[in-house]
Amino acid sequence: MTVMQTAAETIAPNATRTDICSAPPRRHPRPDGQDHYTISEVVAFSGLTAHTLRWYERIGLMSHIDRSHTGQRRYTNRDLDWLDFVGKLRLTGMPVADMVRYAELVREGEGTYLDRRELLESTRRDVLTRIGELQDTLAVLDRKISFYGDAERAGEGERTR
DSSP, X not given: OOTTBOOHHHHSTTOOOBOOSSSOOOOOSSOTTSXXXXXXXXXXXXXOOHHHHHHHHHHTSSOOOEXXXXXXXXXXXXXXXXXXXXXXXXXXXXXHHHHHHHHHHHHHOGGGHHHHHHHHHHXXXXXXXXXXXXXXXXXHHHHHHHHHHHHHHHHHHHHTO
């Protein structure tokens, strides 16, 4: 089972379901089985820096990355999917320590579904709070923009008299 999949039997018997984070994963440049990417290719594909990729591996956010016979990192499509998911977690504002904890839970297996869900639900609550704050801020900006637009139109009307 990949990081991005959920065991079908825990969701609905006789059903296959993929755990989608937001949208279907991007099409990968190479098919599974032929999907070995160098770190520079992953940098180009993901937009992350090589330093960030190495750091993710060092802190345990990325599981073991295979190496070529020369020691060069070889990423797979599964690794690219995981990096895409980590990017989504970063956008939520989830602390790195929580992302690492989530990665550890994934590596521990299916017995950690409840812990993973609780972590994601907590992050979701934080995101909803931030969305509410941003909506309030947007409303203030809209009022100010409207005020200045009205003031500008009133000023133009007085000049034409």
